[in-house]
Amino acid sequence: MIIRSRPCLSCIIKLRNVRSILDHIRYQHNKAEIKLPDFNGLDEFNHSNTTTTNLNTTTNDASVSKNHEDLNKSNQAQPQKETHIPNEAHKEDGLLQNLKDDGFTTNNNKMDFQKLSQFIKEAYEKRPTKETKDSNFQQDELDINLMLSNYKKDSTTGFFKEITPSFNNRITVHSIDSELREKLYNKCESALIPTLEKINELKSSFEIYEFYSNLLNNLIKEIEASSKNNEGNLNNNFYLRNLFLENNITEWNNQHDEVIEKIKLKSIANPLEPELNIISLPIITNHIFQKLGFKLYNSQLISTFFNFIKNDFHLYTLCFNQESFNLILKINWIYYGNIDLLNIEKIFNEMKFLGYNGDFKTYQILKIIIDEYNLLCNGYSFFNKFGSKILTKEDNLRVNYLTKEFYKLRKRLNDELAKKDEDLLESLM
Structure with a gap:
């Protein structure tokens, strides 16, 4: 009768001790004859935990003892060979394996440090030196004088020329004395009274939006026309550069009166189309933001105008002053600060x-x-x-x-x- 069964753990241990003659031995256990698998199939057996064995239940005690004697004689007659068990966990890889493959180990699998030291020495000797690097790659030296000359050239013909007033000789409302600047803003606000009253008459955010957006769009067109025709017109008409020269930044004079009078006459003639420059524009902007923030409670429209103005450099430098930023800071804290x-x-x-x-x-x-x-x-x-x-x-x-x-x-x-x-x-x- 053929019975499929699994050997016990003691059989497996004994099997490993006699694995050199497993192809010719039938091992006896518990009065049953077991045909053990050969060594090549042992690892597969260990993983699957299954094997096929032939058990002969008619085996007597005499045959069992005879097989044990044959087993002992075979172990004495045949020298037991050391068989290497393949195991992925014991594979040598990495640097040591590469060194062995390159001939740095002796026949006894010991590291030949003399060959290894010679290899390291030759590697350092073959390393490229500074001269060879310089011969292969020549890095351009930094020429400071050339950079400065290019910077001066770009500042007169490139990006800096488009930004008005020029950063090389920047003359703005900040150039004048603080008290004179405050007086200039106060007189300009008085001259803009007709325009400010019209803004007060606007009853909705939509009406303010229409007025201020049209004013800004017309201003953009005027700036583009002035910059194409003559850059001096842009500086004098919008940035009032002549008003902030050295002889006008300490005391009030006729040039200040002329600027204020021009703003006043145009505001009276057409309040919805006032004179727009670096003095009048911040006053109009602040008045609109004040009305939107504290009378119509529309902070979103303030943010819309603020972001629209920032998209254009000329608007950004013309429409705001210190009071404008104070007002925007205050409104943002009240509406969003918490x-x-x-x-x-x-x-x-x-x-x-x-x-x-x-x-x-x-x-x-x-x-x-x-x-x-x-x-x-x-x-x-x-x-x-x-x-x-x-x-x-x-x-x-x-x-x-x-x-x-x-x-x-x-x-x-x-x-x-x-x-x-x-x-x-x-x-x-």
């Missing part, structure tokens, strides 16, 4: 980029933003009455940045006040 400080940080950096370093209104706005945020994140704000702390890591970093800028601004304003006091004392003595 949600996210990202816009406030961006507006503040844009303000500094255009050369507006802040004034006392900017100082007060930053102080309110920093104090209110600290109350909010500590659970003492009006918006978290139950003491819950509201904060984010990003806003914490932004508040730290704004705090540093706040102290810088405070120091600068204190220095300016101290200088004014010194000048006043010197004038009285």
Whole structure:
């Protein structure tokens, strides 16, 4: 009778000890004759845990003992060979295997360090030297004089020529004395009263949108026409460059009166088409933003105008002044500050980029933003009455940045006040 069964663990262990003669031996176990598999199929047996054996249940005790004697004689007569068991886990790979393949091992599988050291020495000797590198690749030396000459050439014929006023000799409203600048803005605002009254009469956001968008589009066309015809017209008509020359930046004179009179006459003649320049445009823009933000409560339209103006460099430099950025900072804090400080940080950096370093209104706005945020994140704000702390890591970093800028601004304003006091004392003595 043929029975398919599995050998026990003790048989497998004994099998490995006598694996050199397995092809000719039938092993006895539990009075049953078992035909064990040859060594080549043993690994497959270990993985599948299945094998086919022939069991002869009629085997007697005499045959069992005889087979054991034959097994012992065979082990004594035939020398047992050491068979290498293939095992993926013991394969040698990597650097040592590559070294053996390259002939760095002896017949006894020991590393020949003399050959290895010779190989390393030759590798370093064959390494390319600085001379060979220089011969293969010649790197151009940095010519500073050539770079400076190209920069000067580009500044007169390339990108910098299109930006008005030129960065090489930048003369703007910042060039004049602060008190004279404030006087100029106040007189210009008085001259624009007819236009500002028309803006006040606009009752909806749509009417304001139509008025201001038409004004900006017409301004873009006028700037393009002036830049094509003569660059001097663009500087004189819109940027008022002659008004900010050295002889006009300290005291009021006839040129200032002429500019104000021109703005006044055109505003009276046609309030909806006023004179547009670097002085009048910020006043009109601030009046529109003030009405949208605090009378019509439409902050989205302010953001739309702000982003539209930033798309054009000339509009960006003409439509805003320090008061404009103060107003935009205030509106963004009121409408969005408790949600996210990202816009406030961006507006503040844009303000500094255009050369507006802040004034006392900017100082007060930053102080309110920093104090209110600290109350909010500590659970003492009006918006978290139950003491819950509201904060984010990003806003914490932004508040730290704004705090540093706040102290810088405070120091600068204190220095300016101290200088004014010194000048006043010197004038009285």
